[in-house]
Amino acid sequence: xxxxxxxxxxxxxxxxxxxxxxxxxxxxxxxxxxxxxxxxxxxxxxxxxxxxxxxxxxxxxxxxxxxxxxxxxxxxxxxxxxxxxxxxxxxxxxxxxxxxxxxxxxxxxxxxxxxxxxxxxxxxxxxxxxxxxxxxxxxxxxxxxxxxxxxxxxxxxxxxxxxxxxxxxxxxxxxxxxxxxxxxxxxxxxxxxxxxxxxxxxxxxxxxxxxxxxxxxxxxxxxxxxxxxxxxxxxxxxxx
Amino acid sequence: xxxxxxxxxxxxxxxxxxxxxxxxxxxxxxxxxxxxxxxxxxxxxxxxxxxxxxxxxxxxxxxxxxxxxxxxxxxxxxxxxxxxxxxxxxxxxxxxxxxxxxxxxxxxxxxxxxxxxxxxxxxxxxxxxxxxxxxxxxxxxxxxxxxxxxxxxxxxxxxxxxxxxxxxxxxxxxxxxxxxxxxxxxxxxxxxxxxxxxxxxxxxxxxxxxxxxxxxxxxxxxxxxxxxxxxxxxxxxxxxxxxxxxxxxxxxxxxxxxxxxxxxxxxxxxxxxxxxxxxxxxxxxxxxxxxxxxxxxxxxxxxxxxxxxxxxxxxxxxxxxxxxxxxxxxxxxxxxxxxxxxxxxxxxxxxxxxxxxxxxxxxxxxxxxxxxxxxxxxxxxxxxxxxxxxxxxxxxxxxxxxxxxxxxxxx
Numbered sequence: 001x002x003x004x005x006x007x008x009x010x011x012x013x014x015x016x017x018x019x020x021x022x023x024x025x026x027x028x029x030x031x032x033x034x035x036x037x038x039x040x041x042x043x044x045x046x047x048x049x050x051x052x053x054x055x056x057x058x059x060x061x062x063x064x065x066x067x068x069x070x071x072x073x074x075x076x077x078x079x080x081x082x083x084x085x086x087x088x089x090x091x092x093x094x095x096x097x098x099x100x101x102x103x104x105x106x107x108x109x110x111x112x113x114x115x116x117x118x119x120x121x122x123x124x125x126x127x128x129x130x131x132x133x134x135x136x137x138x139x140x141x142x143x144x145x146x147x148x149x150x151x152x153x154x155x156x157x158x159x160x161x162x163x164x165x166x167x168x169x170x171x172x173x174x175x176x177x178x179x180x181x182x183x184x185x186x187x188x189x190x191x192x193x194x195x196x197x198x199x200x201x202x203x204x205x206x207x208x209x210x211x212x213x214x215x216x217x218x219x220x221x222x223x224x225x226x227x228x229x230x231x232x233x234x235x236x237x238x239x240x
Numbered sequence: 241x242x243x244x245x246x247x248x249x250x251x252x253x254x255x256x257x258x259x260x261x262x263x264x265x266x267x268x269x270x271x272x273x274x275x276x277x278x279x280x281x282x283x284x285x286x287x288x289x290x291x292x293x294x295x296x297x298x299x300x301x302x303x304x305x306x307x308x309x310x311x312x313x314x315x316x317x318x319x320x321x322x323x324x325x326x327x328x329x330x331x332x333x334x335x336x337x338x339x340x341x342x343x344x345x346x347x348x349x350x351x352x353x354x355x356x357x358x359x360x361x362x363x364x365x366x367x368x369x370x371x372x373x374x375x376x377x378x379x380x381x382x383x384x385x386x387x388x389x390x391x392x393x394x395x396x397x398x399x400x401x402x403x404x405x406x407x408x409x410x411x412x413x414x415x416x417x418x419x420x421x422x423x424x425x426x427x428x429x430x431x432x433x434x435x436x437x438x439x440x441x442x443x444x445x446x447x448x449x450x451x452x453x454x455x456x457x458x459x460x461x462x463x464x465x466x467x468x469x470x471x472x473x474x475x476x477x478x479x480x481x482x483x484x485x486x487x488x489x490x491x492x493x494x495x496x497x498x499x500x501x502x503x504x505x506x507x508x509x510x511x512x513x514x515x516x517x518x519x520x521x522x523x524x525x526x527x528x529x530x531x532x533x534x535x536x537x538x539x540x541x542x543x544x545x546x547x548x549x550x551x552x553x554x555x556x557x558x559x560x561x562x563x564x565x566x567x568x569x570x571x572x573x574x575x576x577x578x579x580x581x582x583x584x585x586x587x588x589x590x591x592x593x594x595x596x597x598x599x600x601x602x603x604x605x606x607x608x609x610x611x612x613x614x615x616x617x618x619x620x621x622x623x624x625x626x627x628x629x630x631x632x633x634x635x636x637x638x639x640x641x642x643x644x645x646x647x648x649x650x651x
Contacts (some may be wrong), residue, residue: 051284051645055562056559056560056644056645056648057645061354075563076565077564077566080559080562080563080564080565081562081564082561082562083559083560083561084561084563089560089561091648095553095556095557095560095648097246097554097557098253099247099249099250099252099253099254100249104245107241108241108246108557108558108561109290109561109562110241111241111242111243111245111246111563111567112243112563112564112567114560117242120241120342133481156561157642160562213560230590
């Protein structure tokens, strides 16, 4: 059984008396350690798919299992626990808490986890070091550049060491140079063994993934392997 | 990093909103504290003044044969058929549950005696109690020339003074005479009076009161009991009770229980007017208090609701990173608790400060009635926290119920 199994997942919304399908019986398997890019035009259902994968949005039909857990058989509170333990979210608008410092933002998912403060802080500092933000731990997010904010968001996504990273347009608010740096970072995290699923409009970002899934009108239109492009972009020594 | 870090930092770093929230609640609490302080002080003042207006309970022996009129009450004190009250009954009055409310117990023995061949009623009283009970008694101006023996005795100046001031100088064989009986018998202050062979001195003549007191000669209870061979018999007992904190009917029932042979009556008019005044004050303060509490709660409620709306995305982030619903509720309620605590302390201090300034205007310079600060502070802080929590429960639950996807609007 694959790490992630989507079996005939549907999601429909009621708009007035009409029912609008965001996803129509989507089936998909994703292996552990994969890097999947989801592309598609607006309204194709990619955001809904990412929400369902992250345990944020209950599907209208179908079955979703991750790591052998039938996710939507869990209640709301258990779903929250799942998100904390299994998923790291990286949002397009960073979604940092404006009144918490950099290090507090990174430690946010640990606020509800029992553990020593020093241990949590040590982990957060380690991640900030990896993100090149050691000197900025006490700053508020408003005093950081877009790239720095995104790196804080990534550090926050990694603090609980989740096996799955879900990224929604991670470079959408960044310039192309910073965007590329962030993509390199995601690729590195994938190389460390984390499963990454990323929604993007940008074909250049999609090229960092191993697989590309194209959605249209709530259906999987096409699946592609992009590993060749990916290999081409990497210096040989970094692949294995 | 704990949940309280989030609450504290939100309040600390969003100073404007926090100050607004604290201020809103603080004004409410300060108003309540001011109202409580002022009305409590006024209640006590009014209560104290009203309790000085004489007896509100009268105890007489049970009788079907009522033969003595005492004001608007009918007393059976001299009837032979009744079981009279005894001195020991007085101590029983002090055993009732609401004994702390008893202010004055004034027993009387009423007997008739011929003075200067004219029959007049004599009232044996305990002057200490009687003069405290009848603070309105005033002494008629003195026109008598005192004998040298009487001048030796430090005679206080009695011109128009309150009879109460005589208390320290009264001796066993002194009597106070009602205006009517003084005129009837032609008595003057300082004059000697013979009752059953015993000599008494007219220590003071009362100004006209328009009551039964005008036709009585007041003498020492023990002496009257002794010379009329009445043992420790008592005709009636007047009781003044502090009625601010107790229903008088309850006290009447309690006394009736310890004195089953007696008839215990509340002087309705006195009691009712007293209670009515206090009730009005209480109602007034309660009414305003309730309005202010509602306004204060609404301020907290609307501000908290606005905060929840503003923080929708933030709550979405909390939910996305794995906060349970109860964690969201905890964050918001903890913030409310902190705001409530600070607003409670500031509101208490503000209210006390304002009361201190305002009280002399309400009680014409009397500021000694400020109720105990600790209890009010405890009450204010707890009320403030409770209000803040209550007003925040719905916003907190609403926040917790937010759909994380909707809240984030991005994913």
